[in-house]
Structure formats: C-alpha cells, structure tokens
Amino acid sequence: MSTKPVIISCAVTGSIHTPTMSPHLPVTPDEIATQAIAAAEAGAAILHLHARNPESGRPTPDPSVFMEFLPRIRDSSNAVINISTGGGPGMTVDERIEAALHVSPEMASLNMGSMNFGLYPLLDKYSEWKHDWEPQFLEMTRDFIFRNTFKDIETILEKLGKGCGTRFEFECYDVGHLYNLAHLVDRGLIEPPFFIQTIFGILGGIGADEENLMHMRRMALKLFGEDHEWSVLAAGRFQMPYTTKAGTMGGNVRVGLEDSLYLAKGQLAETNAQQVIKIRRILEDLSLTVATPDEARQRLALKGAENIGF
Numbered sequence: 001m002s003t004k005p006v007i008i009s010c011a012v013t014g015s016i017h018t019p020t021m022s023p024h025l026p027v028t029p030d031e032i033a034t035q036a037i038a039a040a041e042a043g044a045a046i047l048h049l050h051a052r053n054p055e056s057g058r059p060t061p062d063p064s065v066f067m068e069f070l071p072r073i074r075d076s077s078n079a080v081i082n083i084s085t086g087g088g089p090g091m092t093v094d095e096r097i098e099a100a101l102h103v104s105p106e107m108a109s110l111n112m113g114s115m116n117f118g119l120y121p122l123l124d125k126y127s128e129w130k131h132d133w134e135p136q137f138l139e140m141t142r143d144f145i146f147r148n149t150f151k152d153i154e155t156i157l158e159k160l161g162k163g164c165g166t167r168f169e170f171e172c173y174d175v176g177h178l179y180n181l182a183h184l185v186d187r188g189l190i191e192p193p194f195f196i197q198t199i200f201g202i203l204g205g206i207g208a209d210e211e212n213l214m215h216m217r218r219m220a221l222k223l224f225g226e227d228h229e230w231s232v233l234a235a236g237r238f239q240m241p242y243t244t245k246a247g248t249m250g251g252n253v254r255v256g257l258e259d260s261l262y263l264a265k266g267q268l269a270e271t272n273a274q275q276v277i278k279i280r281r282i283l284e285d286l287s288l289t290v291a292t293p294d295e296a297r298q299r300l301a302l303k304g305a306e307n308i309g310f
C-alpha cells in the first residue's frame, strides 16, 4: 500500500445539482466562500470551483461572479484553487474558460472527451421546483453533448496551460479519455506529473462498477506509469465507497456537493466540510494520511499561490 498522503479535492457546488435538490447547495458567493474555506480547514488540499447566479442558483461562467468569492477564499485559506473549465450544460467552450483565463489559477479542470452528459433522470425525483429554469435545464441534457474536441482541449492547453502556467485536473469519464490524454502527451503538449481524475457514475460516462474502477486504474498505470497522480470521484451514493477504495489503492480522492448531495443514505450533507471530514476520518482510520495544500503543490508541480492572477 502506498504511504503517500492522500490529496483530498473538494468540489464545492458544480453545475449538476439544482437548488431544489438541497437547501445546503452553496449558491451565493458568500455561501460558496464560506463552505469552501470550511472544507479546506477540514482537510481539502484542492478546492474545485464553479459559480452560480446568486439569485437563481443557475450555473454561470461570469468571471465577475467568481471574483465575488475567489479573493475571500484566497485570503482565508492556503488551499489550491482549481477553476472548472467544464462550466455547465448550455455554456460555450469560450464561456467555460473565461473565468479561469481571468484569474490564472494554479489549477483548472480539463475534460478529456466529448460525451453525452445526462442529468434528466433527476427530473423523476422531484415534483416541485424552486425555480422554473431547473426542470428545463435538466430536460435539456437529454439532447446535450458535453463538447470537448481535440481542438477545444488544445485551445485550453495553449491559452490556460502555456499562457497562464495553470496545471490541470484531467477529467476522465471513460477509458477513451485516458487514451486521448496519452495522445496529447505523446504529442508533447502536456508535461508530467498528470493529475488524472477518473470519474464513475455519470450517465454518458463509465458506470460505477468496481471492475471499471480497477480497469481505469490499470489503464492509467499502463499509459502513464509513475508520471501520474490518480484520483477518483464517483457520483451520488458511490461517492464514499469509491473514494475509500481509491485511498486504499494508493490514489487520491474528490468529494463535495458537486458530486453528491448526501453524507449518508437519506441524509443530505449540510456542508461540504462534512463530506471532507467523513472521508478524512475513513482514510485516517485506515492508517492513511492526508496531504496538505503545499504537499499537493509539490506533487502536482503547481506554480504556487503567489503566482495566481487575482
């Protein structure tokens, strides 16, 4: 078993869930900042961040909304700030990268392939909605392609990677995405160490099945060997079991309300920090340790908090 400390990422709000689904989903800049800072205090080394319209709670790519919470997080925590370039359903690729280009963060997400991204099954779980946009947003994903062409990926690598010195959380939702990453590595467009986030249980991506977890792990090892840091996130009820498995297999973990609204069966998480505390406790009970933000910076070869652009 690896003795390397486990890097905990926390994805604080995302763009999958909507306000009706949980009163605890952070929506306003104040809620996002407060929950992000508490998650970092609980042990998250990396904060993966999206923004939402403060009134409606709808995901927004607007850099000025990001700027309402990012400086506060930076001033109150040493955690690595990681800005999503996945954005949310309906946003163009240009919109998705605007905030990251604006703030030149240490890390940003980079999604490794185009895919269906079906959120519409969530429609069946609720009969009343806080906001009109929510059911329309979920229904729209029946006909939505989450676009991440090779050209899109190259553009993000060029503008954000080369241009800003930002390094990436490579989001891999299926085996082909690992091969897409390997292809870009072969072309010399990406330097190690690669932080590979393998994702299980998104409709359109690989399912949450233990054999898939093992297969993604094996293929990442085969393709990238010692050059990568492996991390796992799993959607919904798979979050804790799959991150626990990843930790015991020498991997890193991602939790947060972006990936699951729950703390346990039938129990909504009241904060992101609760999920961080839970996975940390599980990992420490299993004699694992948790990485500090500076350990994560060193292992992932990040440029340092002093070099971010805000």
Ligand code: KMH
Binding pocket: 011, 014, 015, 016, 048, 084, 085, 086, 087, 109, 110, 111, 171, 199, 202, 258
């Ligand atoms: N929503 C997650 C499944 C991104 O922000 O770029 C993956 C994600 C994508 O976090």
Ligand code: ZN
Binding pocket: 011, 014, 015, 048, 050, 084, 086, 109, 258
């Ligand atoms: Zn995200």
